[in-house]
Structures are given as structure tokens and as C-alpha cells.
Amino acid sequence: MGQGDRTDFILSRHGYIKLGLSANASDQLVAMGVVDIQYKRISCQYPGQNLMIKIDQSTNFPYYLAFIFWYQAGQKDILAVDVCETATLECKLRVTNHGAVWDVVSPPSGDLSIRFLVSDGDQQQWITAANAIPANWTAGAVYDSGIQLDS
16 A cells, blocks of 8 residues: 555656756656655644545446545545445445545435445554434535545
């Protein structure tokens, strides 16, 4: 899960070209194909801002739900996500992660709660955002989780 020296950092060709400081440097970089890079996670701060859930445009209600998190503050990484039926709080479905997009085929009906596993590198904990996604969710909509991950 994104750890160690064999972690992929995938960029579009356009993004890759922008890494070069000149046209010549960009051409040389593209010609290299795979390059070693160094990066570190930067803690973002969004004072007073809750973690938001944006329903991805690829969503197809009610058969397929895809979403990303906005305003993920602090040093905590989201490692796993469950979609839960709010009425029972049964978390039946472990969703998969495709980059920043989390998705699930045949999500539960009704209001949905999101349960996610966060880690600061030392400790892990499950956090539940109750009623985070309404029953009539739509592509492009943004919903407030009511949770802040700033510590």
C-alpha cells in the first residue's frame, strides 16, 4: 500500500513533461521512461474544514458508487474504506481504491455511512462518518462527512 522503494508515482505525459525545467530537459525526462524520485507526504491543513466526500463522475446510481475524499488534513492516511447501510450500520462492503478514487459495485441502498481506517504511521483506528451520503446520491455532488482528520 504505497510503501517502500517500489512505489509507483504515475503521471500523465503532460504532467511528466512539466517536470522538466526546459524543453530539452523535458524531452530527456520523457525519453528515460521510468525514473527514480524522492517524495514525502506533506501534511495539509484545512482549519475548521470537515473531510468531504465527492461523488465521482464515473458513478452510475444505483449500481456503481465511486468517490474521493476532499480536505484530508493532518498526517493521517486513509488505508481502507467500508460503505455501510446507515439503518443497520452493517458494513458489508469493502471498497477498492484506484488511486484517490474509492469505489464499490452494487452499494447498499438508503442513506450510507462511511467507515474508514486511518493511520498516522504508528497507530490505526476506524472512524465512522454516519449518514455521510444520502440515499439519492448523484455524480458530482459533494457531501460533508462531519469528520475532521487534522490531528
